[in-house]
Amino acid sequence: MDFPFEAVFIIGGLLVLMALSVPIGIALIVASFVGIASVLGVPAAMRLVADMPREVVSSWELSAIPMFLLMGAIALYGGLTDALFKAARAWLGWLPGGLAVSANMAAVGLGATTGSSLATTVAVGRISIPEMQRSRYDMGLAAATCASAGTIAALIPPSIPLIVYAMFAEQSLVRLFAAGVIPGLLTAFAYIALIVWRSWSRPELAPRAKDVYTWGERVASLREVWPLPVLVLGVFGGLYGGYIGPTEAGGFGSFLALLITIAKRRMSVAIFRRCLREAATTTALILFVAIGAVMLARYMALIGLPEALTEAMRAAELSPLFLILITSVIYLILGMFLDPMGVMLLSLPIFLPMFDAMGYDLIWFGIIVVKFIEIGLLTPPLGMNVFAVRTVLPKEVSLERVYAGLGWFLLAEAVVMVLLFAFPAIVMWLPNTLT
Numbered sequence: 001m002d003f004p005f006e007a008v009f010i011i012g013g014l015l016v017l018m019a020l021s022v023p024i025g026i027a028l029i030v031a032s033f034v035g036i037a038s039v040l041g042v043p044a045a046m047r048l049v050a051d052m053p054r055e056v057v058s059s060w061e062l063s064a065i066p067m068f069l070l071m072g073a074i075a076l077y078g079g080l081t082d083a084l085f086k087a088a089r090a091w092l093g094w095l096p097g098g099l100a101v102s103a104n105m106a107a108v109g110l111g112a113t114t115g116s117s118l119a120t121t122v123a124v125g126r127i128s129i130p131e132m133q134r135s136r137y138d139m140g141l142a143a144a145t146c147a148s149a150g151t152i153a154a155l156i157p158p159s160i161p162l163i164v165y166a167m168f169a170e171q172s173l174v175r176l177f178a179a180g181v182i183p184g185l186l187t188a189f190a191y192i193a194l195i196v197w198r199s200w201s202r203p204e205l206a207p208r209a210k211d212v213y214t215w216g217e218r219v220a221s222l223r224e225v226w227p228l229p230v231l232v233l234g235v236f237g238g239l240y241g242g243y244i245g246p247t248e249a250g251g252f253g254s255f256l257a258l259l260i261t262i263a264k265r266r267m268s269v270a271i272f273r274r275c276l277r278e279a280a281t282t283t284a285l286i287l288f289v290a291i292g293a294v295m296l297a298r299y300m301a302l303i304g305l306p307e308a309l310t311e312a313m314r315a316a317e318l319s320p321l322f323l324i325l326i327t328s329v330i331y332l333i334l335g336m337f338l339d340p341m342g343v344m345l346l347s348l349p350i351f352l353p354m355f356d357a358m359g360y361d362l363i364w365f366g367i368i369v370v371k372f373i374e375i376g377l378l379t380p381p382l383g384m385n386v387f388a389v390r391t392v393l394p395k396e397v398s399l400e401r402v403y404a405g406l407g408w409f410l411l412a413e414a415v416v417m418v419l420l421f422a423f424p425a426i427v428m429w430l431p432n433t434l435t
Helices: 003-019 024-040 042-057 061-077 084-092 098-114 117-134 139-154 160-169 173-201 215-223 227-240 246-263 269-303 305-316 320-337 340-357 362-375 384-390 399-422 425-434
Strands: none
Touching: 003 024, 003 269, 024 042, 024 269, 024 340, 042 269, 061 098, 061 117, 061 160, 061 227, 061 246, 061 269, 084 098, 084 117, 084 215, 098 117, 098 139, 098 173, 098 227, 117 139, 117 384, 139 160, 139 173, 139 362, 139 384, 139 399, 160 173, 160 269, 160 340, 160 362, 173 227, 173 246, 173 362, 173 399, 173 425, 227 246, 269 340, 320 340, 320 362, 340 362, 362 399, 362 425, 384 399, 399 425
16 A cells, blocks of 8 residues: 555544544544554554553653643632632622623633643632623523633643644643633634623623622632632742643642642542542543544554655745645634544644644643644534533523624634734743743
8 A cells, every 4th residue: 555545544544534524532442443453564563552551651741631631620610710700700790791701711710720721610600600690691602702711721831632732743831821821812802892892782692790899899809719829829820930840730720729629628538539530531531532543653653754745845845824724724624523632633643743844832832732622612513512501501502692692603703713824923922921
């Protein structure tokens, strides 16, 4: 089997397996095994399959994942995030669409602890959607706000997708965490601007709040959210101060979160067991997909696919803009049908060598990749954040109504992406300054 046909056959087979609803980790392993066996033979492929789980699981870089997942679970189920929405409402509720704006800002705080889009979406939705329903908000706007705000968690550190990207791209996790801050905040402010504009131009979507908070009540609301700033400053102060590394930061954050929840008498044996179980389960799912992705990368390296694609692009003298546009289209299409981690791990073995050879900064590219996979959480037919927020919506609210509200937020995402492409310094300024 010659090189071009073999690559098309293996990648096509992989896509067919995923279309048949085969779990992406299994699909990656099966397709990669067939490809490697066709090049090196079945015995060599069997040895690779036997060694790969140990090689991936023992990766020091990936050991940060369970630690940060545990920190987020303790903060979430230990009640450290409960007061976020109330504090945001006290300070921002006077704006047009104030409850939706407050939900958006609460998601920023949650993202700084959970690192998970789905967990942030559900947590914000449970707190804010009943309040918006009582205030007669349009449920399409309310649901779209929570689904979109959850995507911010993938950029605001500690971001689980950025941890995985750092391992695959062999980039500094400290720099990637710093690079995600400004794009994450930019996304949040783009959402806020959209909510305020729509609520101002169409007041029936979000009736103005009648609650009036005094300055004393606003200051008092901040007293309830002190655990989160302490947790975030403790973890990232130590990280960027050079006292702890990324994995140690996750462990220290988990320990600090546990101490705070115990001090506030919000931790029990049952809650702690739930936190451990969720962190372990999510870690296992991520690592299983990572094993398949590493095998796919080995196969592609064996047949020289990334180098061949890079040379073909150079020979065709394609412009950098064309490369970016093609990559954007591919990521948007993949995001419609695959989960975010699957999209990233499937695409990185192909795109990383190409963008590296073309001279792009791989820190910047990592933020672009994470932005694209998070946009995929909002697009039909999969739209995992949409299905997550659906679990906390009234039954009469249809998915079509939620997707109709999301259209406006996808426009805001398009504006943010154009800014990140046109001005890479938005991504690179903070990591270059800190390091």
